[in-house]
Amino acid sequence: MSDKLKVESATMPAGGWGSVKEVTNILLHEHVPLKDSRLLMKQNKPDGFACVSCAWAKPANPHPFEFCESGAKATAWETTSKAIGASFFDRHTVTELESWSDHELENQGRLTEPLRWDAASDKYRPVAWDTAFAEIGAALRACDREQVVFYASGRASLETSYMYQLMARMYGNNNLPDSSNMCHESTSVGLKKTIGVAVGTVGLNDFEHTDCIFFFGQNVGVNSPRMLHQLQEARKRGVQIITFNPLRERGLVSFTNPQSPIEMLTGQETPISTQYHQLKPGGDTAVLMGLCKAVLARDDEARAGGAQRVLDMPFLQEHTHGFEAFEASVRACSWPAIEAESGLTRSAIEGAADVYCKSAAVMAVYGMGLTQHRQGVQNVTMLVNFLLVRGNIGKPGAGVCPVRGHSNVQGQRTVGITEKPELAPLDQLKAQYGFEPPRKTGMNTVEACEAILAGKVPAFIALGGNFVRAVPDTVRMEAAWRRLPLTVQISTKLNRNHVIHGQASYILPCLGRIEIDRQRGTPQSVSIEDSTSCMHGSRGMAEPAAATLLSEPAIVAGLAKATLAPNPNVDWDAWVADYSRVRDAIETTFPSIFRDFNERMWTPGGFRKPLGAAERVWDTPSKRAEFTVPAMLQADADADSPDPAALRLFTVRSDGQFNTTIYSNEDRFRGVSGSRMVLFMSPVDMARLQLADGDLVDLATAVSDDAPRHVRGLRVVAYDVPEGCAAGYYPECNPLIPIWHHALESKVPAAKSIDVLVRRTASS
Known part of the structure; x- marks a missing residue:
């Protein structure tokens, strides 16, 4: 193990004293005077300034401290005295x-x-x-x-x-x-052609009315921590939160609210996800096909037994187009194919679908884990299919919720x-x-x-x-x-x-x-x-x-x-x-x-632009919400290598960064500090490739056909990663992603799945 890199078990919740310590450290590190540290009290307030970090919603009735650890870092980084x-x-x-x-x-x-x-x-x-x-x-x-x-x-x-x-x-x-071209252009394309708007339909008030939330490919604890307040409140109401993500991210496991004296003093944690499924990167379309297949099966059982339909037939008949073709594609898709591509068992997917079928208002939250694939647009349209089958767009507590990164990346598109x-x-x-x-x-x-x-x-x-x-x-x-x-x-x-x-x-x-x-x-x-x-x-x-x-x-x-x-x-x-x-x-x-x-512009909570889909007005050629038939289950078929030794690499962000801004080399949620030159691997794959914790390795893109691509000098870290897969930090792993490896239709770089070959570094 290198002198700088340290790895230890990370079991702390998101928030809590760890977050308070990080905020204190960044203020001291950037030599932010006390008078300027008080700026945090004005962050995301109706009479203050909008955070320069993530784009999560600003409530009309904010918390006393309406900033998160990531937002505090961004503020300190900008107001530094250096x-x-x-x-x-x-x-x-x-x-x-x-x-x-x-x-x-x-x-x-x-x-x-x-x-x-x-x-x-x-x-x-x-x-x-x-x-x-x-x-x-x-x-x-x-x-x-x-x-x-x-x-x-x-x-x-x-x-x-x-x-x-x-x-x-x-x-x-x-x-x-x-920057939307690099992250959520798949959203803009996929949502526009299916529901007629290029943005999500969920508002903050929907979190108060939902009874189930599905998460796909989004690390809330790092990328949008203020959302944890809405998630915690929802969990305390008994809302089910079902997560599909290759890694078990701390923000979707548990949360201690730094604004709650009782939780801070007692160490009380709120479990966030009620189900957590570690799918293979790129397995989202397969999972969504499986969920829809299970919903159709439950509907078949209800019809046979004379019970109330599981499908929302009045909604489907009045508001959608193309359901029959989509239904046929789902019924034709086999469970073995779904299991092989998703990396999950049929029973796990059916268990999640059972919760969905019993829920009256469901929202789907997602991030770049869905969009940054060759079939990233298809992933988004499949998520829409999943919501439409039970009428979960255009009613309170339901809808689609893409989580944007940069603080005004959505707004700059709105103005041209x-x-x-x-x-x-x-x-x-x-x-x-x-x-x-x-x-x-x-x-x-x-x-x-x-x-x-x-x-x-x-x-x-x-x-x-x-x-x-x-x-x-x-x-x-x-x-x-x-x-x-x-x-x-x-x-x-x-x-x-x-x-x-x-x-x-x-x-x-x-x-x-x-x-x-x-x-x-x-x-x-x-x-x-x-x-x-x-x-x-x-x-x-x-x-x-x-x-x-x-x-x-x-x-x-x-x-x-x-x-x-x-x-x-x-x-x-x-x-x-x-x-x-x-x-x-x-x-x-x-x-x-x-x-x-x-x-x-000074309306508390902001004023919202018109969103037809949120009112079940569909700006599509058919004037209805459009079902789409997926072309394939594989999200990144042309990036799959025939070499059995290849691993499917996906990139991640750390606790110590926001996009390409690196505040520190610390990633406390994964227990890594001192270096970002890290490759997270399953112990099973490490044994298969005869690697040990701390070994120095080089990565080569397995599907490069126009130029060799390498990242050298990564330290292997044993981690809970799906077998056959590996994770590395963005942007350090960007050299491995070819320019041509981008989402069809949207051209978002497909950084969430690329096959790589691992070789022990010659000098190690």
């Missing part, structure tokens, strides 16, 4: 910084002044804002406008996102890939960040701003990567994020990235996308959402959309990290003015001076969603 400027870059070449870890780079603190890479010294040097804008604008004007990429990470506000998409379209393309021209109000933009918007479909994330690899992208502008670290095929992408003529990063902290850069590279440091954004002396507010489609206002509360920072709207406006021809219908300066004017413009573009935007 900062870096010109002197830091004087001391370090960019080549040197390439050897630093993700944690070491971001841990340096806030970026404070605009920077331009100097090739002669291999260092970032300060550059004046006006100079940076002028140089970037001149470069963009000289580019092939159909090939420039405008990426958005999901962090920016509704106001900034609206301005950004308008700038891209006025520039001349729809190349607006975003999309590569799909049919999803943007182009005719309205034309009328409103007097220009001809491009009608050609733009690049999504995978297509942008393909174009970069082919040398076709002249410039890449990034509104936040760490794109080169987040995408698959890391080694090939980094090599291609260095050949980009221009890269521009709008950022708060240093990350790998700054040290792996284009031939001309700029870092434009921005204010964070938690900071007071004063324009002409007047504090501004912004807005975001949460996972449940509710819009919220957000007020900055902390003093800016530096007076040299510009806001995201100001940076977008600066780029737009330097790049685009003047347009009398767009007053960028007026928008920057008063963000309410941007919201007025958003309301004009999207009147049905943002009516009275400036007044309603």
Whole structure:
């Protein structure tokens, strides 16, 4: 075992004293003063600021501490007193910084002044804002406008996102890939074609009316811990929670509420999952087919006995289309095939189905464990099939609940960040701003990567994020990235996308959402959309990290003015001076969603955009909810290797990270600390491959047909992983995922299932 890596048994619940300790540690580590640590009391409050971490819902009547451990880490990370400027870059070449870890780079603190890479010294040097804008604008004007990429990470506000998409379209393309392309685009495609809306139908109030919750591929304890409050309250009412996930994640096993003095003093835990089924990664379609098969069998028994039908026949007849074809496919699917692909027994699946059949209002919660597969869209549509058979969409306590990651990733899509021209109000933009918007479909994330690899992208502008670290095929992408003529990063902290850069590279440091954004002396507010489609206002509360920072709207406006021809219908300066004017413009573009935007944005709990499916109004060609027939049970058939020694790898996040942001090398829920270069394996597979705890191994993608792909120097850790499978951390395992290994229809990178070969490292 390496000197740094430590592994111990992890049995603590989510929350509890472990969470309190982590919050304290991050505040101390980031040198957050007491006055700024009090910011946490304003987090996710109607009169405060929206968390910059996950997108979980903000309640109208919040808890006294309406923040979780992950949210506190995000706030401390942004309001840190550590900062870096010109002197830091004087001391370090960019080549040197390439050897630093993700944690070491971001841990340096806030970026404070605009920077331009100097090739002669291999260092970032300060550059004046006006100079940076002028140089970037001149470069963009000289580019092939159909090939420039405008990426958005999901962090920016509704106001900034609206301005950004308008700038891209006025520039001349729809190349607006975003982080949704990497996670929930399978949701957007699957839900849109089955129920007519691209987002979930569940609201916070539904948790008060449900009597059963099914979880698929979502780690609530790490990715959206505030949801544990709703889950705990539901469990105390006797609600059944049935989980299907390859790993037993602590947040779905038990929870101690840090806001309950009794629970904290006594160590009392609330068991979360009443059934926990560790399916194979990629086995979700098979499980859902099995659940539906069991429901049909129970319905057959009820009909034969003259009892009440299990299927909701009035709902099926009035509100759905295609049930007969789906029913036939389920009946034709064999239990042995379901068991083989899911990794679960028939009796286990039937046991879960029995609870479903007895429940009046069921919701299904899921994450990227469903979406990041070759058949990720099919996984989503199968989940819809499962809910539809008993009428569990469009009634209180029931519905589909995809859990989004970045705090405004759903909202930026609402205001036009999309590569799909049919999803943007182009005719309205034309009328409103007097220009001809491009009608050609733009690049999504995978297509942008393909174009970069082919040398076709002249410039890449990034509104936040760490794109080169987040995408698959890391080694090939980094090599291609260095050949980009221009890269521009709008950022708060240093990350790998700054040290792996284009031939001309700029870092434009921005204010964070938690900071007071004063324009002409007047504090501004912004807005975001949460996972449940509710819009919220957000007020900055902390003093800016530096007076040299510009806001995201100001940076977008600066780029737009330097790049685009003047347009009398767009007053960028007026928008920057008063963000309410941007919201007025958003309301004009999207009147049905943002009516009275400036007044309603401070509604406690937010105001919700119209969701027809939640009211059983289906915006589909048939005007009904659509059943779909799955093409296959295998979620990742083309990634399966014929080599019997291959393991099915899936990627996971740790307790010490949020997406590509690594707060620490700690993963207390899995008992791992000191290193992220870890491969979790079943003891059975370890014995079969003659490996022991702590052995050093290399991984190679088993299905690479265009280039070899490796990750070297991982330590084996025995863990409760389904046999034949293994787990490793994201983004460390990204080099193993080929660009072509993405979801059909949605092109989401299929990081949750790829066959790999394990070889003992030669030096171990």
